[in-house]
Amino acid sequence: KEHVKVLVLGGGSGGIAMSARMKRKVGAENVAVVEPSEMHYYQPIWTLVGAGAKSVESSGRPTASIVPSGVRWIRSKVTEVNPDTNSVRTDCGKEITYEYLIVALGLQLHYERIKGLPEAFHHPKIGSNYSLKTVQKTWKALQEFREGNAIFSFPNSPVKCAGAPQKIMYLSDAYLRKTGKRSNATIIYNTSLPVLFGIKKYADALWEIVRARDLNVNLRHNLIEVRPEKQEAVFENLDKPGVTKVFEYEMLHVTPPMGPPDVLKGSPLADEAGWLNLNKETLQHPVYPNVFGIGDCTNLPTAKTAAAVAAQSGVLDRTISRIMKKNHPDKKYDGYTSCPLVTSYNTVILAEFDYNGQPLETFPLDQSKERRIMYHMKADLMPHLYWHGLLRGLWGGPGPYRTLMHLGMK
Numbered sequence: 485k486e487h488v489k490v491l492v493l494g495g496g497s498g499g500i501a502m503s504a505r506m507k508r509k510v511g512a513e514n515v516a517v518v519e520p521s522e523m524h525y526y527q528p529i530w531t532l533v534g535a536g537a538k539s540v541e542s543s544g545r546p547t548a549s550i551v552p553s554g555v556r557w558i559r560s561k562v563t564e565v566n567p568d569t570n571s572v573r574t575d576c577g578k579e580i581t582y583e584y585l586i587v588a589l590g591l592q593l594h595y596e597r598i599k600g601l602p603e604a605f606h607h608p609k610i611g612s613n614y615s616l617k618t619v620q621k622t623w624k625a626l627q628e629f630r631e632g633n634a635i636f637s638f639p640n641s642p643v644k645c646a647g648a649p650q651k652i653m654y655l656s657d658a659y660l661r662k663t664g665k666r667s668n669a670t671i672i673y674n675t676s677l678p679v680l681f682g683i684k685k686y687a688d689a690l691w692e693i694v695r696a697r698d699l700n701v702n703l704r705h706n707l708i709e710v711r712p713e714k715q716e717a718v719f720e721n722l723d724k725p726g727v728t729k730v731f732e733y734e735m736l737h738v739t740p741p742m743g744p745p746d747v748l749k750g751s752p753l754a755d756e757a758g759w760l761n762l763n764k765e766t767l768q769h770p771v772y773p774n775v776f777g778i779g780d781c782t783n784l785p786t787a788k789t790a791a792a793v794a795a796q797s798g799v800l801d802r803t804i805s806r807i808m809k810k811n812h813p814d815k816k817y818d819g820y821t822s823c824p825l826v827t828s829y830n831t832v833i834l835a836e837f838d839y840n841g842q843p844l845e846t847f848p849l850d851q852s853k854e855r856r857i858m859y860h861m862k863a864d865l866m867p868h869l870y871w872h873g874l875l876r877g878l879w880g881g882p883g884p885y886r887t888l889m890h891l892g893m894k
């Protein structure tokens with residue numbers, strides 16, 4: 485049995501950022517983080533790895549090197565959370581009690597919910613940027629493309645970085661043009677959603693691109709089966725239950741269904757759907773006042789991204805300070821999230837928006853336009869901001885800079 489003042493569950497983007505911030509607040513010896521993985525990955529770069537523009541090696545660093553020095557790293561999986569006794573249990577049978585708990589467990593990928601997966605990944609012509617194991621298969625399938633359909637799916641569930649399923653389509657289109665194979669290809673985006681993107685300003689710009697580049701978008705199409713021997717993908721029509729359609733593919737990019745982590749599902753901390761229940765402004769649990777959360781595992785009604793984690797980390801830092809001093813939280817999270825929509829090997833549309841679905845742009849220019857400078861930000865600047873800013877608890881999102889940059893502009 486162990487006890488720690490601040491216990492962090494999960495050593496991903498949110499867990500490490502909060503460990504660093506809590507170290508500064510209460511001292512490293514009073515913070516512990518539970519994380520089973522020996523490696524930590526910067527997932528946003530996988531979009532570019534799948535398109536051959538970055539190496540997979542560049543995306544990972546040993547967990548030991550990013551856990552803040554002095555903070556205790558417990559190398560196991562949480563199997564049970566008991567907020568009524570302020571304790572958690574791990575897969576090595578250890579019980580850890582806490583004074584304050586920060587839940588940052590991320591989300592779970594469910595390839596197995598598609599018939600034929602994950603086994604179909606043993607075959608060529610299929611890949612997925614969402615997993616370390618399959619991201620290089622995307623680049624291989626793209627390079628080996630000869631002629632036929634290149635198909636990109638979007639599942640019928642919440643996802644992290646909702647733009648990523650289509651970014652790889654734009655990159656694939658650009659690659660096939662560059663290599664003179666575009667006229668042999670029919671490019672198809674089959675999405676479960678009723679829209680191309682949730683925010684109108686950016687959706688309008690993306691529809692324009694889709695039209696100009698001859699990309700086929702089918703809404704309300706949900707991938708339910710892959711038959712790798714026949715190179716067939718089966719989609720159901722979500723508006724016509726029971727109606728399915730078979731597509732042949734020469735290349736298939738799968739975005740898997742996603743859901744909350746198993747340990748949260750059915751726990752007293754979760755909502756009915758299994759996501760961590762939080763006050764959407766303070767990031768405090770509504771029933772257990774010493775429990776907090778951040779990132780993809782939460783039920784915060786905004787798009788799940790590292791950019792959102794950054795903004796949340798600043799607010800949560802403040803909320804916890806106030807609670808520790810027996811005050812009421814005073815800083816409010818506005819739902820800020822951002823998605824750099826990569827539209828080619830040198831352009832990005834930088835979507836940024838809040839809970840209301842209103843654009844909340846950092847730079848004083850129209851970010852719905854494709855821009856080279858934003859591509860450099862995504863490909864060359866963001867990784868540094870992640871490793872040296874967010875993970876060290878020094879980057880709380882662009883909010884303050886937005887105010888500065890717009891001074892005198894509006």
Ligand code: FAD
Pocket residue numbers: 493494495496497498499518519520521526527528529530531560561562563588589590591613614615644645648745747778779780781788789790791792793822823824
């Ligand atoms: P994670 O970083 O996933 O961390 C969760 C951690 O919890 C993991 O380390 C895991 O091992 C650990 N864990 C899980 N279960 C347990 C358990 N039982 N016990 C202990 N530990 C456990 N975001 C952007 O802002 N911009 C982008 O351009 C962007 N592009 C993306 C592209 C792709 C292909 C992908 C996959 C993601 C992208 N994201 C992007 C999203 C971003 O990576 C995530 O939103 C962010 O990492 C979420 O942080 P998190 O801490 O909530 O979860």
Ligand code: UQ1
Pocket residue numbers: 528790791792794822823824846866869870874879881882
């Ligand atoms: C961001 O803060 C962030 O987390 C470090 C990302 O994840 C990689 C992003 O993609 C973006 C766009 C932001 C927001 C930052 C700026 C400067 C707009």
